[in-house]
Amino acid sequence: MDAPAASALHDAVLDWYDDHARDLPWRGVAATPWSVMVSEFMLQQTPVARVLPVHAAWLERWPTPADLAAESTGEAVRMWGRLGYPRRALRLHAAAVAIVERHGGAVPTWYADLLALPGVGDYTASAIASFAYGQRHVVLDTNVRRVLARAVSGVEFPAPAVTRAERDVATSLLPDAPATAATWAVATMELGALVCTARQPSCDTCPIAELCAWRAAGFPAYDGPPRRGQAWAGTDRQCRGRIMALARDQSSVSTAQVEQAWPEREQRERCLPGLVADGLLTQITPGRWSLPG
DNA sequence: AAGACGTGGGC
DNA sequence: TGCCCAAGTCT
Secondary structure: OOHHHHHHHHHHHHHHHHHHOOOOOOOOOOOOHHHHHHHHHHHOOOOHHHHHHHHHHHHHHOOOHHHHHOOOHHHHHHHHOOOOOOHHHHHHHHHHHHHHHHHOOOOOOOHHHHHOOOOOOHHHHHHHHHHOOOOOOOOOOHHHHHHHHHHHHOOOOOOOOOOHHHHHHHHHHOOOOHHHHHHHHHHHHHHHHHOOOOOOOOHHHOOOHHHOHHHHOOOOOOOOOOOOOOOOOOOHHHHHHHHHHHHHHOOOEEHHHHHHHOOOHHHHHHHHHHHHHOOOOEEEEOOEEEOOO
């Protein structure tokens, strides 16, 4: 994309964001690097609406990394509630411990230090550096990837995994000024979340409809590799989820309760030790389990 | 590098 | 009614 076109894209998206940005707690004046970090962990594969109440409860209870680091991992898992992927609670706790040990209790400023924390990958490190510290980073999440795939590449959906070409496009479009780049990152994410959605994009209200390559091409249908959904019924994940729901809601869980929650013996006898191995559960007495103390 | 890893809401 | 999707990370 040439420079004038990129500039037009920037202006349209940034102006739109100015008028339509949601007032989310991790964006407000009260937001801290820590609240941003907590939100990023919770938002990994989980919708904003479900994160909102849990995020508020976490920040109230653990206003700083040191507060969380001083708690047991089990409490973190319990407070995680039904957000899903409870290992994220474990990793956030471990990240808080690392922050206290290696960074004096302050969320690190630099991408490389962030990336070294448990549960922090390229996206989360870029997001924290950008949103919490106003730095210039390519922030490639599913929303941004979809927006760029459509607007720039003219296809409905991006490849299953981030490609070099995709990163090059995102890099070439990143505004030079750090503050503008940071706003561009949230703004493109917001556009993907609210307008350029996966199922039913609102092209009639899209600020960049006139510039969109996918629209210009007549909205060609996706023809890439099959986008695989995840099996659920009868999987280990479902079994583990049942057991964890039990453990979250009670101080401890008996073998009988687990058997009732998941009658299929072989799978149950694989998942229970699996949860213990993952640090999500501990055996407190023979035949009795609980969240880690 | 494909697959594991939770949960619930919307169409 | 199911199927698809939601600010990914780790192995």
